[in-house]
Amino acid sequence: MNDRSKKAISTSALELARKVLTIEAGAVSGLISRLDERFLDALGVILACRGRVVVSGVGKSGHIARKIASTLASTGTPAFFVHAAEAGHGDLGMITRDDVVLALSNSGQSDELLTIIPLIKRRGAKLIALTGNPDSALAREADVRLDAGVAQEACPLNLAPTASTTAALALGDALAVALLDARGFDEQDFARAHPGGALGRKLLIHVSDVMRTGNDVPAVSDTDSFSDLLAEISRKSMGMTAILGPGKRVLGIFTDGDLRRTLERKPDVRALKVTDVMKRNPHTIAPHKLAAEALELMERHKINQLLVATETGELVGALNMHDLFRAKVI
Secondary structure, three states: HHHHHHHHHHHHHHHHHHHHHHHHHHHHHHHHOOHHHHHHHHHHHHOOOOOOOEEEEEEHHHHHHHHHHHHHHHHHOOOEEEEEHOOOOOOOOHHHOEEEEEEEOOOOOOHHHHHHHHHHHOOEEEEEEEEEOOOHHHHHHHOOEEEEEHHHOOOOOOOOOOHHHHHHHHHHHHHHHHHHHHHHOOOHHHHHHHHOOOHHHHHEEHHHHHHHHHOOOOOEEEOOOOOHHHHHHHHHHOOEEEEOOHHHHEEEEEEEHHHHHHHHOOOOOOOOOOHHOOEEOOEEOOOEHHHHHHHHHHHHHOOOEEEEEEOOOOEEEEEHHHHHHOOOOO
């Protein structure tokens, strides 16, 4: 193949790819004006559901149904996927009268789905059809029909499910997000559903989980000498030490940066007292706060260490950026 042929193929491929994206974008945007009371009816049916949302389909619609079920489950709506063909061979037992079945079929005429619809209705489960054919058997039998119709597929043959599956996926996402909002599902709920993810780590790890405690916390008394202060900083390797008054109450902090600034101002430090050099009223955080809040505080004030104290000011721990890195909060 010569360079001219390669260039022609490349140009043609780009044009086709752009056309596919244009058609699929149009399929999704076309759903907006067709959202109506039926969408709200579907929300109401699912919100009233005492069981779970069972999402089903076959072929490409089955793949989309599986993803929608996953999105629902991770955003506060208990859901799972049942393959329509497998349902006819025993998996129908997963569906109860308290469930809602969300059935996906662009044509609305999938034999596997139509075979199990009477059995679903006999069980008393509600049926929501997500289909592109309002006159189909699936649409007629559904309690609620969601319109996912598209003008054409992005496939040049207008055969392969492309724009229709994109539209169905987008409509499923819209349903999941609307349910999320209606349930008041927040970041904490999302983190509990995703404990292994970065958001889960940020939202579920507390300061008490990552802070250093006991003898690992650098601290000196306000009556100690300057040399005691320097020795404590060296021993604990946190680049700072807390200065405490009676009852372990935090009075101040002294960091490596403070040491450099002190030496610049007063080369002879032998006569200095801890109270002469400490930074008073340092930033502190409570142990029950989220580690993400500690990170925000440190970034906002451009500090690398943070003392952990109770509401009464008693020192209970300390942490630095390295601790947050180890906990993968950062």
